[in-house]
Amino acid sequence: MSGNAIEIRNLSKMYRLGEVGTGTLSHDLKRWWYKTRGKEDPFLKLGQENKRDTAGGDYVWALKDVSFDVKQGEVLGIIGKNGAGKSTLLKLLSRVTAPTTGTLKAKGRIASLLEVGTGFHPELTGRENIFLNGAILGMTKEEIKRKFDEIVDFAGVERYIDTPVKRYSSGMYVRLAFGVAAHLESEILIVDEVLAVGDAEFQDKCLGKMHDISSKEGRTVLFVSHNLAAIDRLCSKALLINRGKVVMENTPKKVIEEYSLTNYIPGEIIFEDNRFLKFLSLKQEGNNLKIVCDYDAPTPLEIPCLGFVISDSMGNKIFGTNPNYQPPKTPIKESAKGRLQIEILYPKLLNGRYNLSIWFGDGKVDYVVMENVLSIEIINMINYVRETYATASGPVSPIVEWKYDYKD
Amino acid sequence: MHEAITEEKWDIVIEPRSSLLSINWKEIWHYKDLLMLLVKRDFVAFYKQTILGPLWFFIQPLLTTAMYFLIFNKVANLTTDEVPPLLFYMAGVTCWNYFSETLTKTSDTFITNASIFGKVYFPRLVIPLSIVLSNLIRLAIQFSLFLLFWFYHLFVTGKISPHWELIWLFPFLIVLMAALGLGLGIIFSSLTTKYRDLRFLLTFGIQLLMFATPVVYPLSLASEKYKWLIAINPFTGIIETFRYIFLGKGDFNWIYLGYSCGTTVLILFAGIIIFNRVEKTFMDTV
Structure with a gap:
């Protein structure tokens, strides 16, 4: 049908x-x-x-x-x-x-998994919770019995099945809960x-x-x-x-x-009442990451200095720099108004969500500090053969050369 | 082509409102396993990490009975209609406990289960029904305790003479108690989702109600002038019939019982209608 x-x-x-x-x-x-x-x-x-x-x-x-x-x-x-x-x-x-x-x-039937482990009772054992949770999600006892071994196997908790779930590690708890839900027959x-x-x-x-x-x-x-x-x-x-x-x-x-x-993720901002910054954006352009910043300061700045840090969704800083550490090829001029574009050629980021924090000033004093002001979802910045997620191997892609020394 | 013409069959149709009494009994039947598991969970979780475990089911009514005996019989000198006082109070406590426990627990249905209700759909009525059932098991345990005392007085002291001819009314009385507790409970649970005031009212209201019910005194004690005040309470007819059957004393008449029955049916229907209205959207207000 x-x-x-x-x-x-x-x-x-x-x-x-x-x-x-x-x-x-x-x-x-x-x-x-x-x-x-x-x-x-x-x-x-x-x-x-x-x-x-x-x-x-x-x-x-x-x-x-x-x-x-x-x-x-x-x-x-x-x-x-x-x-x-x-x-x-x-x-x-x-x-x-x-x-x-x-x-x-x-x-x-509609089965919903808005949360993992709804109705799990900490005092009950894994076995009892499989039945209770399954029943809450709409399964009959017979259905659960039929799927029981599959669920336990999927969750990998055979040894703990008769232990109260309050003694489970959070990982086991989640695996068991998802296991029940994934085997629903809805x-x-x-x-x-x-x-x-x-x-x-x-x-x-x-x-x-x-x-x-x-x-x-x-x-x-x-x-x-x-x-x-x-x-x-x-x-x-x-x-x-x-x-x-x-x-x-x-x-x-x-x-x-x-x-x-269309930046439903705030990937850019137009500042309406900031004394120094007018616009800021963070975008993935092909395989590169690009930051664009329009500044309009009340007085000329000796160095229109924008420092940035990219961090992952958990808040871990990954990399960052500013024109003081890494001066541009052409010398910086004193300026009050202009556009600064930063193209990040390396490192490449793996799939995931990243945040941008910025510090803006004259090279000596920071006038604007904005942490996690923009956010971006990186998709396929690296052309790996298999799709790889930042959660699997860390956020940054290394440049490696594999050298085998075959002995056979 | 033929299929396209015939009206499509949908298993689930969600609309803003449904009719007043539309309860999907078939669906509740489908969730019968959940009902039983919830009853079991209530029990297991009740005496986990206690030393005395299921003994608590006996201790509570025993101590209550002893306390009532001391205060109402010895100190206040209230009559018990020539029935052995301990037995008299135990009959009252057993019935009253079942009713009040069912009422208070079901009245919390939406608030205590908000986290589950917010994530999964199942017929909401399953929860109050499971409470009625698990309390029924408690009632059975406490009733067996009552029977122990009852047999003692029946066969050893011979102080009581039950009305055997009406013993068939007993299951009916239990259904009435359950229905009254459930009906009132779901009314309160539905109303408290938005306005918590009723919760406070209920906690002390139920204590006051006990004294407006002939639990610790016989209805015959009330003066003719104020008797109607107590008889207006639907639980009065139930408890007086219970005593009349088992203890042989009590103010039994069919009008009281018929009145209790009628009010209970009314309350239960009102409860179901209100519950039905609230269950669909209570997550927005709870």
Whole structure:
């Protein structure tokens, strides 16, 4: 059977901001009063587009008129920056909360993995938790029994299966939990960022399992991640969500490109009230990394000096420099206004997310310090034969020469 | 082509609201294993890391009974209708415990399970149902303790004369207690998701309610003028019938019991309607 596994039509979700208190009661009463007179909910009109940074009314549309279909056996990747509405969409899909308007139809059971190990009880043993967690996720006892050995094997916790999970290492805990979820027999699987946990080997295993689920078993997978490389590898289609709306629906490659290009990741900033800087951007151009900075200082600077550090998503500094350490080929002139472009030819970074911190001054004093001001997702900067992630071997690609001295 | 014309069959349809009483019993049945596992979890987690373990199920009612005996019988000199006082209090404590435990635990359904509810969907009603069931097992344990005392007085002292002809009402009484506790519990749990005030009301309300129920005194003690105040409480009919059946004394009549039954059904229906409305969106307000 092929066709659509999920159909979503005009799905919207409104949230009320602020605290629940006396004001809520008066709004509830007003809403009830309107409804009993057969009028429309007065607060639905108040909802605003979800912009986190601007102040506004009390009601916000986390999702607004979202419509799309997912075909059976398709792996759909959902991309968007934090607060775009991804999680809300997943919550609606997994029936954790109901939509404000619109409908959502699905064929088969939906199992959601919004978190690993939901309902795990620390006092219960691994065995008991497999059953409890499986049941919470919608499996019957019989199904779990049938899959039990497979789950234990996948998680690699045979020896600890009768030990309370509170004695497990966090890695074992996560492996066991993902194991249960990965062996669900539901027709639709929803996965949110679970791959952010565990070591590289396990992440690979999870991605492999998810690939199997869709390609071999023909099940439908919805996958939300900030790991663009994983989306690219795993998904057959991708959605880009921004401010509660579907902005683009296309192949993962195209969507990721759009996402990076249009800077939904803040990859550039226009400073509106900074006394020294006007613009800053960080981009991947082919195999190189490029920083562009426009400065406009109140007085001429002896050396318009921009120092930078690139760090990984965990905050570890990887490399950095400034024109004082490494002067440019042409001597620096005193200047108050101009553009500085920094092309980073080496080192090359492996797939992953990186942040930029900057220090700007006249070579002696730093006038502007901004840590982790921009962020970038590096995709395939190095043409390795196999895709490699920063999490697997460190962030930087070495330049090596292999010399074999064959003795046979 | 033929397939395209026929209406497609969807297993799951999510819409903003559903009708008032639409409970998907089939779905709850599908989750019966979860129900049983939750009951088991409640039990195992209850006496993990305790020394006395399951003995606590006996200690609590025993001590309560002893305390009531001291205060209400010895100090306050309240009559127990010629029934041996320990037995009288134990009957009250056993019934009241089941009701109040079911009520307080189910009233916390949404708040204590918010983290699970926020991540996974399963029929929310499974949780309160599991509480009713696990309390039923506790009731069975405490009731067996009551039976011990009961047999002693029945066969050794011969101080009681049960109304055997009404013993068939006993299972019905248990269903009534469970339904009343569940109904009130899910009403409170649904209302507290948004307004926590009711939680405070419930904690002391349930203590006060015990004194408005003939748990430590017989209904016959109340003066005719104020009797209706106590009889208006649906639990009164249940507990008086229980005593009438097992202890042979009590203010039993079909009107009280019918009234209890009617109110319970009303409360349970109201509970299901409110619960149904709240369960879909409570994650936004809890």
